[in-house]
Amino acid sequence: MNPKLFLLRRRMTVPTLLLALLGAASGGVHADNWPSRPIKFVVPFGPGGANDLVARAVADAASKQLGQPIVVENKPGAGSVLGADIVAKSAPDGYTFLTPAAGIVTNALIKTRMPFKEADLVPVAMMAVSPSVIVVPVDSPIKDLKGLVAASKAGKGLNFSTAGTGSTPHFVAEMLKIQSGARLEVIPYKSGSDGMVAVIGKQVDATSEASVVVLPQIKGGKLRPIASTWNRRIAALPDLPTAQEQGYQGVFIGHWSGVFAPRGTPEAILDRMNQAVDAALKSAELRARLIPQGIDPVGGSRAEFVKFLAGEKARLGPIVKAASMKED
Numbered sequence: 001m002n003p004k005l006f007l008l009r010r011r012m013t014v015p016t017l018l019l020a021l022l023g024a025a026s027g028g029v030h031a032d033n034w035p036s037r038p039i040k041f042v043v044p045f046g047p048g049g050a051n052d053l054v055a056r057a058v059a060d061a062a063s064k065q066l067g068q069p070i071v072v073e074n075k076p077g078a079g080s081v082l083g084a085d086i087v088a089k090s091a092p093d094g095y096t097f098l099t100p101a102a103g104i105v106t107n108a109l110i111k112t113r114m115p116f117k118e119a120d121l122v123p124v125a126m127m128a129v130s131p132s133v134i135v136v137p138v139d140s141p142i143k144d145l146k147g148l149v150a151a152s153k154a155g156k157g158l159n160f161s162t163a164g165t166g167s168t169p170h171f172v173a174e175m176l177k178i179q180s181g182a183r184l185e186v187i188p189y190k191s192g193s194d195g196m197v198a199v200i201g202k203q204v205d206a207t208s209e210a211s212v213v214v215l216p217q218i219k220g221g222k223l224r225p226i227a228s229t230w231n232r233r234i235a236a237l238p239d240l241p242t243a244q245e246q247g248y249q250g251v252f253i254g255h256w257s258g259v260f261a262p263r264g265t266p267e268a269i270l271d272r273m274n275q276a277v278d279a280a281l282k283s284a285e286l287r288a289r290l291i292p293q294g295i296d297p298v299g300g301s302r303a304e305f306v307k308f309l310a311g312e313k314a315r316l317g318p319i320v321k322a323a324s325m326k327e328d
Contacts, residue, residue, distance in 0.1 A: 045074065061285065062273075097261050101257050109316065124273050127256075129256045134206060143224075157185055158183065161187045162189065171319060282299060
C-alpha cells in the first residue's frame with residue numbers, strides 16, 4: 001500500500017474512533033449520573049381524575065427512591081393525544097415521562113391520524129388499575145348485571161353514559177352488548193365524572209366509571225354498584241362481584257395507568273425508573289394510600305408491562321371494529 005495513503009487513512013480513522021468512544025463514554029456517564037435534576041411526569045388529563053391521582057401518588061413515592069423530585073404537569077386535550085405528543089417529541093434524556101391511561105392503546109385504534117408513531121413512546125412501568133364499576137341510581141330496581149341486561153331487553157332499552165368514544169365506559173357498554181345482547185344507548189359526556197353525575201340525577205340509567213371516582217358516591221348512598229369489570233374484586237368493595245363472576249367473561253377492562261418515555265431514552269434509565277416505580281408500588285405507605293380509594297397497585301417489570309399492552313391491543317381491537325368506533 002502507498003505509505004502516504006496509509007497515513008491519510010490512519011489520520012481519518014483515529015479521530016473518528018476517538019469521537020465514537022467519547023460519545024459512548026458521555027452516554028454512559030449520563031445514564032450513570034441520572035437523575036441529577038427534577039424529573040417531569042406529564043399527565044395527559046386534567047387534575048383530579050383517577051389518572052392524575054395515581055400519577056401524583058406514584059411520583060411522590062418514586063421520587064424518594066430516586067433522590068430527585070418528580071414534578072407532575074397536566075397537559076389535557078384531544079383525548080390524551082396532546083400530552084402524549086408533547087412527550088413523544090421531548091428529548092430522550094430521562095427527565096420527561098408520560099403517565100397515560102388506556103387511550104395510549106385505544107387512540108391508535110380509533111383515530112384516523114396521530115401526530116406521533118406508536119414506537120415514539122416506550123413502555124417503562126405499569127402503575128395501577130382503578131377497576132371500572134358499573135353503577136345505577138341508588139333507588140333503581142336493578143340489583144346486578146343480569147338485572148341490567150334483562151331491563152335493557154324488556155322495554156326500549158337503557159341509556160348508558162360514557163366519557164366519549166373509546167373511553168373505558170364506552171368499551172364496557174360495547175362489551176355488554178356483544179356478550180349479552182343488552183340494548184344500551186350510548187350517551188357520551190365530556191368526562192366520566194359528568195357521566196356519573198347524570199346517573200345520580202337520573203338523566204341516564206347506568207354507567208361504568210373508575211372505582212376511585214364512584215367510590216365516594218357509593219359510600220355516600222347516591223349510587224348502587226352492580227359489578228366491577230376487572231379480573232378480581234376491588235379491595236375497597238369486597239362484596240361486589242366482578243362481571244366475570246356474574247357470568248359475563250367478555251366484560252373485562254380497567255382504568256389502568258402506566259409510565260412511558262420518549263424513544264431513544266437510555267435503557268439504563270428506563271430500567272432504573274421501572275425499578276423505582278415498582279419499589280414505590282410495593283411500599284406499605286403507597287399501598288395504604290391507594291387501596292382504600294379503590295385503586296389496585298400493580299408494578300412489575302418492563303417486559304410484563306409490554307406483554308400487558310400487547311394483550312390489551314389484541315383484545316380491544318376487535319371490539320373497536322365490532323362497535324364501529326370512530327373519533328368524535
